[in-house]
Amino acid sequence: MNSVITKTKNVTVLEILDRVLDKGVVISGDMVISVADVDLIYLGLKVLLSSVETMKKLRGSSFVGPMQEAK
Amino acid sequence: MKLYLYSIINSSNQIKEEIYGLEGSSVYNIPYCDIGAAVSEINQPIQEVTEGDVLEHEAVVEKLIADFTVLPVRFQTVINGKDNLLSMMQSYYKDFKDNLKRLHNNLEFGIKVIWPAEKIKKNIIKTLKNKEYIDSGDSPAKRFMNGKLEKYKIDKELETQADKLTKAMDIFLSKFAAEKKLEKLKTEDLLFDAVYLVEKSQESNFRVAFEHIKSARPDFKYLFSGPWPAYNFVVLSKQSSLLGGSNQANVFDTATKYQALVGAESI
Numbered sequence: 001m002n003s004v005i006t007k008t009k010n011v012t013v014l015e016i017l018d019r020v021l022d023k024g025v026v027i028s029g030d031m032v033i034s035v036a037d038v039d040l041i042y043l044g045l046k047v048l049l050s051s052v053e054t055m056k057k058l059r060g061s062s063f064v065g066p067m068q069e070a071k
Numbered sequence: 072m073k074l075y076l077y078s079i080i081n082s083s084n085q086i087k088e089e090i091y092g093l094e095g096s097s098v099y100n101i102p103y104c105d106i107g108a109a110v111s112e113i114n115q116p117i118q119e120v121t122e123g124d125v126l127e128h129e130a131v132v133e134k135l136i137a138d139f140t141v142l143p144v145r146f147q148t149v150i151n152g153k154d155n156l157l158s159m160m161q162s163y164y165k166d167f168k169d170n171l172k173r174l175h176n177n178l179e180f181g182i183k184v185i186w187p188a189e190k191i192k193k194n195i196i197k198t199l200k201n202k203e204y205i206d207s208g209d210s211p212a213k214r215f216m217n218g219k220l221e222k223y224k225i226d227k228e229l230e231t232q233a234d235k236l237t238k239a240m241d242i243f244l245s246k247f248a249a250e251k252k253l254e255k256l257k258t259e260d261l262l263f264d265a266v267y268l269v270e271k272s273q274e275s276n277f278r279v280a281f282e283h284i285k286s287a288r289p290d291f292k293y294l295f296s297g298p299w300p301a302y303n304f305v306v307l308s309k310q311s312s313l314l315g316g317s318n319q320a321n322v323f324d325t326a327t328k329y330q331a332l333v334g335a336e337s338i
Binding site: 015016017019020022024025026 | 302
């Protein structure tokens with residue numbers, strides 16, 4: 001949980017959400033109880049609202065100002 | 072016993088560092104042949120996605136990349152017991168091995184470039200008007216047709232400019248990358264949305280290349296993220312046949328759709 005904060009890279013939550021929820025290995029089969037492959041609108045409402053907020057913040061920043069950028 | 076799966080790793084040895092995952096449980100390696108599955112025990116499959124859980128998942132994967140080559144597994148993958156996990160490992164073993172070999176010593180970087188599309192459009196309109204390509208017309212029908220033609224010309228010119236810029240950026244960055252995935256004009260403002268797979272030894276060159284691009288166009292906005300585990304570059308033959316590319320809504324797209332549903336301001 002704290003690595004995102006303690007790590008030197010400073011990325012938006014949206015970047016993390018995009019990867020963790022939508023990318024990576026998807027295991028299929030009877031042995032799998034669950035995997036996040038249901039409609040994200042229903043399952044991840046809270047997360048999506050957060051991501052919308054993130055986008056709004058980015059959008060609201062001045063155009064010449066830097067966006068979040070890894071060092 | 073339910074096992075929450077974070078990553079496939081290129082080792083059958085135990086994880087030396089103490090890592091805690093979801094529900095505060097220890098993350099450990101379940102070996103299969105010469106590879107392993109980094110898991111923690113979990114009481115219940117996760118019922119809802121929360122930002123905290125997603126960040127916990129990512130934190131575990133990020134800690135693992137310090138010591139291993141990892142294939143990050145999608146959030147909320149829970150497997151019913153060790154026997155089932157080993158059976159899954161057996162079934163995917165070749166795929167996992169191929170990917171671990173391909174991605175060894177490579178990291179993923181994300182680059183997004185936002186350009187001032189509205190301003191560029193205005194400039195295009197100005198240029199077209201100067202060349203008298205845009206005629207305001209006199210009759211309503213002519214005005215309608217001219218309006219359509221004008222929009223077509225503007226969109227085409229915008230795309231031509233976007234093409235030139237994305238190609239130039241990509242050529243520069245690709246010099247230091249092993250693989251890439253690139254989308255142009257995903258939205259009107261999002262000129263360049265790319266992920267690059269970069270060898271660890273090329274990381275500094277890649278960053279320098281990015282800095283050059285930034286200084287060449289300081290009027291654009293940039294988002295550089297990474298190093299990431301190679302989320303975007305795992306290619307499983309079983310997975311690709313199941314998903315047919317990606318049938319899951321991208322969070323960005325889904326967020327946009329959700330916002331449209333609730334009638335919020337466009338992002």
